Amino acid sequence: MAKIGLYLCECGPNIADAIDLxxxxxxxxxxxxxxxxERHKLxxxxxxxxxxxxxxxxxxxxxxxxxxxxxxxxxxxxxxxxSDVGLNPQMFQLVNIREQCAWTVPDKEQATGxxxxxxxxxxxxxxxxxxLEQKEIDxxxxxxxxxxxxxxxxxxxxxxxxxxxxxxxxKGELGGMLKERGLLFPAMEPAxxxxxxxxxxxxxxxxxxxxxxxxxxxxxxFFGSFVALLETQEGKEIELKAGSVVLATGAQxxxxxxxxxxxxxxxxxxxxxxxxxxxxxxxxxxxxAKPVKSVAxxxxxxxxxxxxxxxxxxxxxxxxxRQIREQSAETEVVELYRDLCLPGKGYDRFYKETEAKxxxxxxxxxxxxxxxxxxxTVKYKQPGGTGAELAVxxxxxSTGLAANPSNPELADMLSISVDESGFFVEEHAVLNPVSTMxxxxxxxxxxxGPGDTxxxxxxxxxxxxxxxxxxxxxxxLQLETxxxxxxxxxxVGCGTCVTVCAYGATTLDESRHIAVVNEVLCxxxxxxxxxxxxxxxxxxxxxxxxxxxxxxxxxx
Amino acid sequence: MAENNNVLVIGAGLAGIxxxxxxxxxxxxxxxxxxxxxxxxxxxxxxEVFPNMECATCMIAPKQSQLLEDKNIELLTLTDVTDVQxxxxxxxxxxxxxxxxxSLVNCIGCGxxxxxxxxxxxxxxxxGLMKRKAxxxxxxxxxxxAPAIDMDCCLRAKGEDCTxxxxxxxxxxxxxxxxxxxxEIKVGAIIVATGYQLGxxxxxxxxxxxxxxxxxxAFEFxxxxxxxxxxxxxIKTRDGREPKSIGxxxxxxxxxxxxxxQVCCMYLTKFACYAFDKVEGxxxxxxxxxxxxxxxxxxxxxxxxxxxxxxxxxxxxxELSGNGEGVRITYQDGKxGKDTVDVxxxxxAPCIEPxxxxxxxxxxxxxxxxxxxxxxTTEFDPVATKRAGIFVAGxxxxxxxxxxxxxxAEAAVAAVLNGSKxxxxxxxxxxxxx
Numbered sequence: 001m002a003k004i005g006l007y008l009c010e011c012g013p014n015i016a017d018a019i020d021l022x023x024x025x026x027x028x029x030x031x032x033x034x035x036x037x038e039r040h041k042l043x044x045x046x047x048x049x050x051x052x053x054x055x056x057x058x059x060x061x062x063x064x065x066x067x068x069x070x071x072x073x074x075x076x077x078x079x080x081x082x083s084d085v086g087l088n089p090q091m092f093q094l095v096n097i098r099e100q101c102a103w104t105v106p107d108k109e110q111a112t113g114x115x116x117x118x119x120x121x122x123x124x125x126x127x128x129x130x131x132l133e134q135k136e137i138d139x140x141x142x143x144x145x146x147x148x149x150x151x152x153x154x155x156x157x158x159x160x161x162x163x164x165x166x167x168x169x170x171k172g173e174l175g176g177m178l179k180e181r182g183l184l185f186p187a188m189e190p191a192x193x194x195x196x197x198x199x200x201x202x203x204x205x206x207x208x209x210x211x212x213x214x215x216x217x218x219x220x221x222f223f224g225s226f227v228a229l230l231e232t233q234e235g236k237e238i239e240l241k242a243g244s245v246v247l248a249t250g251a252q253x254x255x256x257x258x259x260x261x262x263x264x265x266x267x268x269x270x271x272x273x274x275x276x277x278x279x280x281x282x283x284x285x286x287x288x289a290k291p292v293k294s295v296a297x298x299x300x301x302x303x304x305x306x307x308x309x310x311x312x313x314x315x316x317x318x319x320x321x322r323q324i325r326e327q328s329a330e331t332e333v334v335e336l337y338r339d340l341c342l343p344g345k346g347y348d349r350f351y352k353e354t355e356a357k358x359x360x361x362x363x364x365x366x367x368x369x370x371x372x373x374x375x376x377t378v379k380y381k382q383p384g385g386t387g388a389e390l391a392v393x394x395x396x397x398s399t400g401l402a403a404n405p406s407n408p409e410l411a412d413m414l415s416i417s418v419d420e421s422g423f424f425v426e427e428h429a430v431l432n433p434v435s436t437m438x439x440x441x442x443x444x445x446x447x448x449g450p451g452d453t454x455x456x457x458x459x460x461x462x463x464x465x466x467x468x469x470x471x472x473x474x475x476x477l478q479l480e481t482x483x484x485x486x487x488x489x490x491x492v493g494c495g496t497c498v499t500v501c502a503y504g505a506t507t508l509d510e511s512r513h514i515a516v517v518n519e520v521l522c523x524x525x526x527x528x529x530x531x532x533x534x535x536x537x538x539x540x541x542x543x544x545x546x547x548x549x550x551x552x553x554x555x556x
Numbered sequence: 557m558a559e560n561n562n563v564l565v566i567g568a569g570l571a572g573i574x575x576x577x578x579x580x581x582x583x584x585x586x587x588x589x590x591x592x593x594x595x596x597x598x599x600x601x602x603x604e605v606f607p608n609m610e611c612a613t614c615m616i617a618p619k620q621s622q623l624l625e626d627k628n629i630e631l632l633t634l635t636d637v638t639d640v641q642x643x644x645x646x647x648x649x650x651x652x653x654x655x656x657x658x659s660l661v662n663c664i665g666c667g668x669x670x671x672x673x674x675x676x677x678x679x680x681x682x683x684g685l686m687k688r689k690a691x692x693x694x695x696x697x698x699x700x701x702a703p704a705i706d707m708d709c710c711l712r713a714k715g716e717d718c719t720x721x722x723x724x725x726x727x728x729x730x731x732x733x734x735x736x737x738x739x740e741i742k743v744g745a746i747i748v749a750t751g752y753q754l755g756x757x758x759x760x761x762x763x764x765x766x767x768x769x770x771x772x773x774a775f776e777f778x779x780x781x782x783x784x785x786x787x788x789x790x791i792k793t794r795d796g797r798e799p800k801s802i803g804x805x806x807x808x809x810x811x812x813x814x815x816x817x818q819v820c821c822m823y824l825t826k827f828a829c830y831a832f833d834k835v836e837g838x839x840x841x842x843x844x845x846x847x848x849x850x851x852x853x854x855x856x857x858x859x860x861x862x863x864x865x866x867x868x869x870x871x872x873x874x875e876l877s878g879n880g881e882g883v884r885i886t887y888q889d890g891k892x893g894k895d896t897v898d899v900x901x902x903x904x905a906p907c908i909e910p911x912x913x914x915x916x917x918x919x920x921x922x923x924x925x926x927x928x929x930x931x932x933t934t935e936f937d938p939v940a941t942k943r944a945g946i947f948v949a950g951x952x953x954x955x956x957x958x959x960x961x962x963x964x965a966e967a968a969v970a971a972v973l974n975g976s977k978x979x980x981x982x983x984x985x986x987x988x989x990x
Contacts (some may be wrong), residue, residue, distance in 0.1 A: 011664065011666070012664065012666060012668075012726035012727055013666075013668075013726055014664075014666050042664065042727065044664070045661070045662065045727075046661065072621065076625050158970050158974050159970075159974070161974070187935050194936060303855075307855060307856065308849075308851065308852045308853070308854060308855045308856070309848075309849050309850050309851070309854055309855055310850075311850035311851055339846045339847045339848065340846045340848075341846070341848045341849075341850050342816050342846070342848065343816055343818035343848055343850050343955075344815070344816065344818050344954050344955060344956070345815045345927050345928055345930055345954040345955065346815070346927065346954075347815075347816065348810070348814055348815045348816055349814060349815070349927075383870065383890055383891060384890070384891035384892075419852065421852060423852055428615075429607070429608060429853065429959060430605055430608075430610070430615065430957075430958045430959050430962065431615055431619070431962060432962075433959045433960075433962055433963050434963060434966065449851050449852035449853075450850075450851060450852060451850075451851065453936070454935070454936065454938055455960075457936055457937070457938065458938045458939070458960075458963055458964055458967045459963055459967075461937075461938075461939065461966070461967030461970045461971065462962075462963040462964070462965075462966035462967045462970065463966075463970075464967075464970035464974065465578055465965075465966035465967055465968070465969035465970035465971075465973065466578070466966055468582060468969070468970055468973040468974060469578040469579065469581045469582040469969055469973065470581060470582075472582055472583060475583065
């Protein structure tokens with residue numbers, strides 16, 4: 001049997017006063033399972049760590065148990081001591097007799113008894129600990145970007161480096177939704193002035209390779225080593241290798257055809273905001289080529305159907321309204337809105353400027369557009385329920401943003417999810433907003449949810465930050481040591497572990513009918529080990545044997 | 557001359573933490589400077605975070621622990637930046653650290669020193685809703701897990717020879733002899749992440765804050781709900797009653813300030829959820845001007861609160877007046893004219909402002925304060941300031957949600973990591989980067 005040392009930390013009076021450590025030492029000694037017991041006032045102190053290291057070396061302990069505080073606080077501290085004295089860092093067990101005994105059990109007798117059980121369990125468990133190797137793999141620092149809108153372009157420009165190539169695949173032409181825009185709010189600069197130089201920079205950068213009019217057929221592999229297969233329009237296949245994948249698939253305008261109340265597609269003079277921008281918001285003419293004298297801009301088109309506020313449409317429609325007023329001061333523009341969404345430091349002012357240009361604002365609860373010989377009628381219900389009517393020459397529908405319909409297919413390819421609206425789901429909505437559950441797969445821009453141009457750019461930069469920080473050329477990737485494995489002998493290939501793995505780390509090897517764990521992706525959560533009906537999936541540091549022995553000892 | 561790869565991050569809130577961890581992961585040495593004795597910023601004031609109502613501390617604490625263990629990151633608490641000279645790739649920065657009087661090496665955070673301290677003052681972290689000692693931890697769980705002595709109120713500063721805390725310490729962690737220190741560091745880039753504060757609501761007499769007893773501001777309500785706060789999470793009026801009705805007032809100071817703080821609609825809705833969770837049968841009224849729930853999760857979150865029973869009232873001209881122990885809310889409803897609602901307590905959502913000292917810091921760094929005192933960035937490079945090598949992240953650039961704070965911090969990291977000379981061909985497109 002391995003030579004095990006036991007260390008009892010007094011934590012000043014914290015443990016020493018609440019637990020009878022003399023009795024603990026005496027009883028454990030009686031059990032005869034440890035080769036030595038030492039006490040210290042405070043093992044986590046510089047003096048304590050030195051004492052611990054020297055004692056392990058002097059006594060030749062091969063494993064040790066330290067009864068002290070929460071592993072959350074000092075597991076790392078003692079793992080480092082283990083490494084320093086040449087032990088594998090898995091070869092010890094930290095028992096929490098402070099938070100779980102000293103601080104929570106007021107009766108000293110009971111606290112001592114509980115601590116004893118915990119320590120005995122740890123002494124038993126530690127005998128079954130296995131040395132785990134800290135594995136490293138080479139990483140491919142190159143980036144594969146899917147989508148050539150502004151999000152994808154920004155990611156490419158911000159990650160392409162000496163030592164790092166970027167491959168950008170776009171199913172159509174570069175530029176995304178922005179190439180249809182006239183001006184960008186709130187600066188009111190032509191979108192082309194912004195986009196043009198960026199596309200030039202993209203084309204002129206030797207580190208960036210563009211694949212326009214290409215479809216992504218398949219992405220295999222994992223963080224640090226993805227392989228993507230593209231297909232050109234001519235049916236030619238291209239294989240790419242990259243360390244990370246960025247989904248920048250953008251969004252598309254909600255199509256108001258399915259909502260009858262707007263008369264879109266049926267009535268002359270009803271346009272979406274995008275159509276107006278594409279026509280150019282110059283002198284607006286009716287279908288019969290007469291100047292447009294009055295326009296109603298209707299907000300929140302599709303919002304109820306989509307189930308969310310698209311954030312950019314309020315300000316975007318104000319941009320159009322003020323352009324109309326600037327072109328022709330005789331044209332009346334009324335914005336019909338529900339709630340004005342003007343988040344952040346710049347948009348209240350934009351709204352006031354728009355009002356100052358003579359754009360009128362009216363709140364509605366419901367709205368209906370009908371046609372007649374003399375033009376269009378917008379009937380709407382005001383707050384409080386009274387009805388109102390506007391006779392206008394033109395209606396502009398400020399549509400929300402809907403997810404790109406190709407998202408689910410890509411999500412499937414990369415083992416990530418889309419939400420009920422079709423946007424990619426983040427690893428964590430708040431803390432990891434541009435990464436996904438598959439390590440090395442990132443999302444930026446409207447692929448992860450509706451937003452404006454500025455949001456998209458900052459998210460693309462964030463993605464670049466994550467890529468640059470995690471895949472440094474020449475630096476090897478350190479893998480999680482406490483991972484899972486599947487026994488080839490015991491596995492029946494039922495696939496339960498594949499279903500419960502949140503990280504896409506377990507897959508079925510179809511040819512051998514067994515599950516395999518990808519150590520690069522596995523984060524050691526243990527879901528597979530607990531779900532496996534045949535005992536084939538096992539967590540390397542929480543084996544059935546370790547847990548069984550530990551729990552049995554506690555329950556004795 | 558070789559470019560210095562070290563990075564200074566100013567402010568150790570959510571943005572500063574995220575930026576530091578990513579920079580360290582890329583192999584950079586990071587000096588993370590924080591003016592308070594604890595780090596974690598305003599996030600750690602919250603109990604839960606919208607839209608998923610996750611425990612805020614549980615989310616941020618693992619990042620904090622990771623940071624404390626990270627050998628590439630030097631966290632300097634109680635520290636201010638006093639001077640910045642030089643240029644991108646070669647900044648010389650002077651730092652001034654105030655004495656903590658407690659050794660971060662020796663202290664284990666047992667708290668034995670608190671009880672014997674004879675001083676009692678308002679706890680600023682708890683918005684004055686409870687007291688603290690001269691030797692104190694901002695709140696239970698604050699990190700680093702070691703107190704600091706506030707010499708502004710310690711008896712020793714008044715000439716008394718009190719050694720109560722030192723006598724109680726078993727780890728020889730307290731030293732009254734510790735001196736303030738100055739230090740000079742060299743860095744290649746700087747990220748400014750100094751966060752925000754809530755606007756002073758007593759500026760607006762119509763809300764009666766400070767005069768009407770049961771009018772609270774948002775941080776006060778967060779601390780009431782916080783399980784490590786003054787009431788251990790029980791929502792109570794100042795006289796200790798459980799409220800039967802609560803009024804939540806949106807857009808406090810928006811008209812005067814001239815901008816929308818972006819997150820108040822969401823966090824007040826979170827407050828409504830807090831109330832429904834903690835107080836059985838409570839009535840919650842939200843008085844809003846415009847409901848702003850941008851993005852894919854906002855509407856759903858609001859709908860959930862509606863299902864729980866929150867009453868949403870569109871209102872202008874909200875005025876508060878005392879009504880016995882409670883508060884009377886008078887408002888214009890836009891339909892029938894003036895109306896009133898009586899409630900037991902009111903919570904105000906003040907506008908989000910740049911943190912105090914932002915102006916002075918902008919001057920010191922040679923970057924521009926922009927609209928409303930938030931730091932100015934290039935329109936389409938929302939982390940770049942006019943000074944090359946200095947980037948901003950988080951709410952000092954403008955009000956934003958936690959999610960957007962993290963995003964911007966990661967973007968600032970990209971700007972730092974991408975700022976190397978090999979990259980100028982790409983960056984030429986952004987004048988702010990040259």
